[in-house]
Amino acid sequence: MPTPAKLIAALALIAAAVATVRVATEHAMPDARAVPAAQLVAGSLALLLGWTTVGRAASKAGASRVPVVHVMSTGAAAAVIVAVATLTVAVAWDVMDAALSGMMRDPSRAPSVFLDQLARRGRQVLEPAVVATLLGGGALAGLAAAVGGRMWR
Helix, strand or coil, X not given: CCCHHHHHHHHHHHHHHHHHHHHHHHHHCCCCCCHHHHHHHHHHHHHHHHHXXXXXXXXXXXXXXXXHHHHHHHHHHHHHHHHHHHHHHHHHHHHHHHHHCCCCCCHHHHHHHHHHHHHHHHHHHCCHXXXXXXXXXXXXXXXXXXXXXXXXX
16 A cells, blocks of 8 residues: 555655765766666665565554664665665676677676676775765665654554
């Protein structure tokens, strides 16, 4: 059942995910090629997780006295899931692009190249500005959903 808390959670988590991708590509990975695709993947996953997990937790917080901190932590956890999934998809896209365009001599090396690039990009993303945007945006999305769910009950 659609509730204002689910809508607010989805929109706020989309904003947090797109902002995290933007900060990550500006500060941590300026050589990233698939920025629009990464923003699309992050926004789509954020819509799904914001509506289902954060929105459901915010709806429960509005109906009962579940602490707002629980909804905020759910938002931060959802943001981390979105970031990890988006990073994985972006690296997989780069590796498939390199393998199919002939830049990789031996396509059987693709799994090892994928894991190597995933580890390298993962270390790059652990910059303080990116982590602060990620966790802060997710927590703010949870807070906005919880407050919105309580106001429009």
